[in-house]
Structure formats: C-alpha cells, structure tokens
Amino acid sequence: MKDIQTTVVENQEISSGYFRMKILAPEFGRMVKPGQFVMVKVRQLNDPFLRRPFCVFRIGFLPPESDGLPPREYLELVFKVVGRGTEILATLKTGDRIAILGPLGNGFDLDSIGEDLLLVAGGIGVAPLYMLGEACAKKKKVRLLLGGRTRDDILAVTDFERLGIETYVSTDDGTLGEKGLVTEVLAQTLADGAPSAVAVCGPMAMISVVQTICRKQQVPLQVSLEALMACGVGACLGCMVKGAGHSEAEPRLLTVCKNGPVFRDVDIDWAQFA
Amino acid sequence: MSGISQQPAEPWKPNLQVDIGGLTLRNPVMPASGTFGYGEEYAELVELGKIGAIVTKGLSLKPKTGNPTPRIAETPAGMLNAVGLQNVGIDCFVRDKLPFLRSVDTPVIANFFGNTLEEYGEVAKKLSDVPEVAAAELNISCPNVKQGGIVFGTDPRAASEVISLVRKNYSKPLIVKLTPNITDITVVARAAVEAGADALSCINTLTGMSIDVRSRSPRLANVTGGLSGPAIRPVAVRMVYQVAQAVSVPIIGIGGIVEVEDAIEFLIAGATAVQVGSANFVNPGTMGHLVDGLEAFCIEEKIRDIRELIGSLRI
Numbered sequence: 001m002k003d004i005q006t007t008v009v010e011n012q013e014i015s016s017g018y019f020r021m022k023i024l025a026p027e028f029g030r031m032v033k034p035g036q037f038v039m040v041k042v043r044q045l046n047d048p049f050l051r052r053p054f055c056v057f058r059i060g061f062l063p064p065e066s067d068g069l070p071p072r073e074y075l076e077l078v079f080k081v082v083g084r085g086t087e088i089l090a091t092l093k094t095g096d097r098i099a100i101l102g103p104l105g106n107g108f109d110l111d112s113i114g115e116d117l118l119l120v121a122g123g124i125g126v127a128p129l130y131m132l133g134e135a136c137a138k139k140k141k142v143r144l145l146l147g148g149r150t151r152d153d154i155l156a157v158t159d160f161e162r163l164g165i166e167t168y169v170s171t172d173d174g175t176l177g178e179k180g181l182v183t184e185v186l187a188q189t190l191a192d193g194a195p196s197a198v199a200v201c202g203p204m205a206m207i208s209v210v211q212t213i214c215r216k217q218q219v220p221l222q223v224s225l226e227a228l229m230a231c232g233v234g235a236c237l238g239c240m241v242k243g244a245g246h247s248e249a250e251p252r253l254l255t256v257c258k259n260g261p262v263f264r265d266v267d268i269d270w271a272q273f274a
Numbered sequence: 275m276s277g278i279s280q281q282p283a284e285p286w287k288p289n290l291q292v293d294i295g296g297l298t299l300r301n302p303v304m305p306a307s308g309t310f311g312y313g314e315e316y317a318e319l320v321e322l323g324k325i326g327a328i329v330t331k332g333l334s335l336k337p338k339t340g341n342p343t344p345r346i347a348e349t350p351a352g353m354l355n356a357v358g359l360q361n362v363g364i365d366c367f368v369r370d371k372l373p374f375l376r377s378v379d380t381p382v383i384a385n386f387f388g389n390t391l392e393e394y395g396e397v398a399k400k401l402s403d404v405p406e407v408a409a410a411e412l413n414i415s416c417p418n419v420k421q422g423g424i425v426f427g428t429d430p431r432a433a434s435e436v437i438s439l440v441r442k443n444y445s446k447p448l449i450v451k452l453t454p455n456i457t458d459i460t461v462v463a464r465a466a467v468e469a470g471a472d473a474l475s476c477i478n479t480l481t482g483m484s485i486d487v488r489s490r491s492p493r494l495a496n497v498t499g500g501l502s503g504p505a506i507r508p509v510a511v512r513m514v515y516q517v518a519q520a521v522s523v524p525i526i527g528i529g530g531i532v533e534v535e536d537a538i539e540f541l542i543a544g545a546t547a548v549q550v551g552s553a554n555f556v557n558p559g560t561m562g563h564l565v566d567g568l569e570a571f572c573i574e575e576k577i578r579d580i581r582e583l584i585g586s587l588r589i
C-alpha cells in the first residue's frame with residue numbers, strides 16, 4: 001500500500017459520460033491484484049473533501065523516457081461521471097497532478113475459480129473484471145456477459161476480445177447486442193451448462209438477481225461490492241456490510257474496503273439488500 | 275572583505291516536547307479517536323514512531339455494532355459520520371489489538387465511553403489494569419441510556435458525576451473530551467476540571483444533517499451525524515480559545531486540521547497539543563507532515579520551545 005502524488009498520462013472520453021484515465025504509477029502497478037481498487041484525490045483542495053474509490057481497470061507500461069531506463073508503469077481507470085468528484089476527474093488533462101492511495105482491498109480469489117470462468121458486468125461494472133479476465137484468459141475458458149441500459153453503457157469490449165475472451169453484449173433498449181437484461185442472458189447461459197465460477201460487478205439490483213440465479217444453480221459466485229467510503233483502509237468503519245449469519249447477538253460486520261470489495265456470495269447476508 | 279567574520283549559525287532544533295496532564299509526548303501531534311482505527315490500519319502508511327501518541331477508536335465495555343449504513347456523507351469541506359461508536363470492546367482490544375501497539379515506541383491513549391454511568395466506571399477500571407495504556411481519553415458525548423438519553427457532556431452535573439466516578443477508578447492521566455453541541459462549553463469544561471480531569475480535548479463532532487433532495491431522505495441512515503473536517507475548524511478554534519480562558523489544564527485542540535498553519539492556530543488559541551481526525555482519511559501523511567512543519571515553523575520564527583506558542587494570541 002502506497003500513497004503517491006503522480007500525474008495523469010491521458011484522459012479520454014470513450015463513450016458519452018464515460019472516461020478512461022491512465023495514471024503514472026511507478027512501482028505501484030505490479031502490486032495490484034485483480035479486483036483491487038485505489039482511493040483517488042481528484043484535486044488538492046479541501047473541497048471535495050474525501051477521496052473517491054475506483055477499481056484498477058488495467059496495468060500498462062509506457063516506453064522508457066530514454067534508453068537504458070525501465071518502462072514506466074501506469075494504471076488505468078474506467079469511470080462514469082455521476083457527481084462532483086467524477087466531474088472534476090473528467091476535466092483532468094495529460095500532466096495534471098493527481099494523488100492515489102492503494103492498492104486496496106482483497107481482490108478476487110483466483111485459486112477457487114476452476115477451469116471455466118463467466119464474467120458478468122453491468123455498465124461500469126466491467127472495471128474490476130478486466131484484470132481478472134487477463135489473469136485467467138491464458139489458462140482457462142473465460143466468457144463475458146456485458147449488459148447496459150443502452151449502447152453508451154457498453155465499454156471496453158475490444159479490450160476483452162483482444163484477450164480472447166468471448167463477449168456477449170446485451171442492452172435494455174436493444175441499441176447494441178441482444179435486447180434484454182444481462183441477467184436473462186445469464187439464466188440462458190447457465191441453462192446450457194454451468195461454468196466453474198461466476199464473477200460479477202454492477203448495480204446492486206443486478207448483482208442481487210445474479211446472486212439468486214447462481215445460488216439456485218449452485219455455481220460459486222464472487223461479487224465486487226460498492227459502499228460509501230471515507231478511508232479505504234479499514235479505519236473509519238463507514239463501509240460496513242453484514243456478513244452471512246449476522247445478528248445483534250453474534251455480529252458479523254465486514255468492511256467493504258478491507259475485507260472486500262470482493263466477497264464470495266455465501267459470505268454475505270443478502271437480506272440487507274432486499 | 276569586511277571586518278565582521280560571519281559565524282556559521284549553530285544548527286539547532288526546537289523543543290517539540292509537551293506535557294498533557296502528566297503524560298510527556300515527543301511532539302504535540304496525534305490522531306483523533308475513530309479516525310485511526312487501532313493504529314495498525316495505518317502502519318503501512320504512517321511512521322507511527324514519529325507521532326506524539328496513538329489514540330484508539332472509542333472503546334466500550336461490550337463490543338458495539340454501531341449504526342446501520344449509510345454511515346458517512348460528504349459535505350462542503352468536511353463529512354458527516356454516524357458510525358455509532360462501533361468497536362471491538364475493551365477485552366478484545368487488550369487481547370487482539372494491544373500486542374501490535376506494544377511493538378510501537380509511542381504512547382497509547384485509549385479513548386472510551388459507556389452507555390451508563392456504571393459502564394464508564396467499569397471500563398475505566400479495566401483500563402487502569404493495562405500498563406501499555408499511558409492515558410485515557412473519556413468521551414462524554416454519549417447519551418445516558420438509563421436517564422432518558424441525555425448526553426452526559428451537555429449537562430454539567432451529569433458530566434461531573436461520570437468524571438468523578440472514572441477518576442476514582444483511574445489514576446493515570448485522564449483527558450476528558452468535550453462535546454461542542456452545547457450553548458456554553460466553558461461550563462462543562464470547568465465542571466470537568468473540578469471533577470478531576472487532567473486535560474481536556476476540544477472538540478468532538480458537531481451534530482449535523484444532510485438530505486438528498488430527490489428522494490427527500492436523509493443521507494445517513496441514522497438521520498443525523500457528526501460533522502468533522504475543515505468546515506468545523508473556526509468553531510473548534512473558538513471553543514479552544516474560550517476553554518483556555520476558563521481553565522488552566524492542558525487542552526488538546528481538534529477540528530479540521532489539515533495544514534501546519536491549522537495546528538499552529540490551535541496552539542496560539544491555547545491548545546498544548548492537537549489531534550488530526552478526518553484528514554487522516556484524505557492524506558494519511560498529514561500527521562508526519564505536521565510534525566516536520568511545526569519544527570520548520572519554530573526554526574523560521576526562532577522559537578526554541580514550541581510551548582512558547584501555547585496561548586500566545588495577541589489581541
């Protein structure tokens with residue numbers, strides 16, 4: 001874990017309201033495990049006050065600054081503009097200062113995935129799944145179900161395809177790929193044969209449906225959750241979720257930032273999201 | 275060449291050491307309770323041996339699960355929290371968290387609270403049996419569940435009663451942390467000192483509220499929460515100043531400290547030391563930066579002892 005002051009390499013609007021930002025991260029990138037995140041200070045002022053959590057989408061290397069020097073690591077974020085912090089982030093340009101704290105959280109459990117991984121993403125939920133796909137694509141069968149409301153919400157398809165990951169797109173309005181919900185595509189896919197593991201990230205309503213489907217079919221599921229965060233390191237206790245079997249008498253409270261953000265579905269009390 | 279020989283200035287370092295009611299700190303910078311976990315959470319990012327003390331999350335007799343989520347909401351230059359004093363409880367703290375703190379060469383201040391008068395007394399007793407705890411910080415911003423939920427710290431008589439009881443059970447340095455949610459903070463400050471407080475911490479969070487106008491619902495599940503961060507600093511500085519006029523025990527200034535100047539402002543207002551709260555979340559390097567900055571400021575201003583700054587306000 002490191003707290004670094006660094007610079008933006010590139011910031012590009014890839015779809016209406018969605019950006020991809022590359023941030024120089026020397027000796028940082030190599031520490032990141034799939035599913036981990038960083039806390040970003042969007043500008044060095046007291047307002048907005050808190051850092052914002054973002055998954056690490058991808059790690060890359062820039063050519064060295066001159067011969068003999070090592071290539072320069074960067075990390076890439078994919079983000080959606082939803083409020084003040086992300087609006088400011090969207091205005092940052094090459095060379096602008098930015099502070100990142102991380103890598104944070106546990107990341108996906110790679111050991112329990114088996115041979116046939118199915119990734120399920122809703123919109124910006126693709127963010128934590130690319131590195132997972134990348135880590136698995138060489139040795140395992142990996143497929144991606146990518147859903148969104150409309151075509152603008154479908155991101156990074158070519159990145160996944162370049163890894164050799166079969167990608168199935170669906171949109172609620174049918175403007176790209178199959179018309180319908182990604183959860184319907186999931187139900188169909190599982191009916192044709194269960195993968196050895198499913199990993200999901202997206203809006204809570206969608207995650208809940210995915211969880212119900214996977215439970216019924218007894219497919220092991222890993223979910224990447226979101227929560228409001230102040231610290232990102234387990235100190236403020238702002239980001240709690242109830243673990244499976246939680247009760248006042250026998251509390252099982254988990255921090256999304258440190259115990260998560262990735263959880264096995266069996267470790268979470270799903271009633272809290274109903 | 276002129277006849278006056280330039281003597282190279284003797285390199286010197288100012289004294290940053292301060293005394294808080296019998297507890298000597300290497301410098302006046304420490305974390306505020308609840309913003310630094312039990313120390314270990316920040317061990318990878320903060321040089322724990324460099325700060326004046328480590329202040330724990332508020333401890334209670336039994337573990338406490340706290341409030342439902344959402345527990346935090348960002349506000350202009352600050353944040354609201356309604357964590358609800360979630361903590362592992364005093365016994366688990368001693369068993370699981372203290373061993374790590376023992377390995378750090380920095381005094382540990384245990385912040386604690388109770389739901390009833392008796393609970394406050396019990397925790398104080400337990401803390402006095404823990405040699406690694408150098409001092410206790412008593413949080414009186416809690417409702418008394420046995421007496422209609424009146425907050426101990428808002429009533430001088432209730433405050434006096436709980437502090438006297440704790441004082442009987444705890445002989446090491448006792449710091450009482452005051453709530454700002456009161457008309458005249460000096461009334462409770464005086465009562466606290468009379469009841470045996472060795473030092474006072476000012477301030478805890480200011481009660482606040484934030485509403486999502488689309489859903490018309492409060493942003494915190496608990497409806498209200500405690501405001502912290504730069505937004506509260508002027509209120510905190512004013513209260514430290516008022517308390518410093520009213521009592522003669524050392525004061526720990528807390529509220530929205532981010533920069534070195536902020537910490538110095540509190541010292542000039544009358545604080546002997548400072549605590550950094552929400553700023554730890556934003557910049558874990560804040561405390562280390564403050565220690566260096568205080569030293570640099572003293573050198574620049576030719577201040578040999580940081581204590582010269584305490585209460586040095588010129589009006």
Ligand SMILES: Cc1cc2nc3c(=O)[nH]c(=O)nc-3n(C[C@H](O)[C@H](O)[C@H](O)COP(=O)(O)OP(=O)(O)OC[C@H]3O[C@@H](n4cnc5c(N)ncnc54)[C@H](O)[C@@H]3O)c2cc1C
Nearest residue numbers: 052053054055078079080082083084085086127226227228
């Ligand atoms: C572990 C984790 C990873 C994430 N990864 C990504 C990602 O890769 N790409 C992406 O676009 N978004 C991601 N998010 C969501 C992202 O953090 C929020 O969209 C962002 O904080 C919104 O900030 P804002 O100032 O624009 O919005 P505002 O609504 O103005 O923010 C106000 C406050 O609420 C918080 N907040 C608002 N929405 C969310 C949310 N959905 N989750 C957590 N906090 C929120 C903000 O951090 C801030 O403290 C992630 C969230 C978490 C918890």
Ligand SMILES: Cc1cc2nc3c(=O)[nH]c(=O)nc-3n(C[C@H](O)[C@H](O)[C@H](O)COP(=O)(O)O)c2cc1C
Nearest residue numbers: 306307308332355413477478502503529530551552
């Ligand atoms: C998330 C959070 C948790 C806190 N928990 C406690 C606590 O357990 N006990 C306590 O006395 N104060 C607690 N506080 C109050 C802080 O110690 C401090 O008094 C307050 O945040 C003001 O300082 P700041 O503006 O620097 O954050 C908490 C504050 C925050 C933000």
Ligand code: FES
Nearest residue numbers: 232234236237257
């Ligand atoms: S964000 Fe602070 S504990 Fe998780």
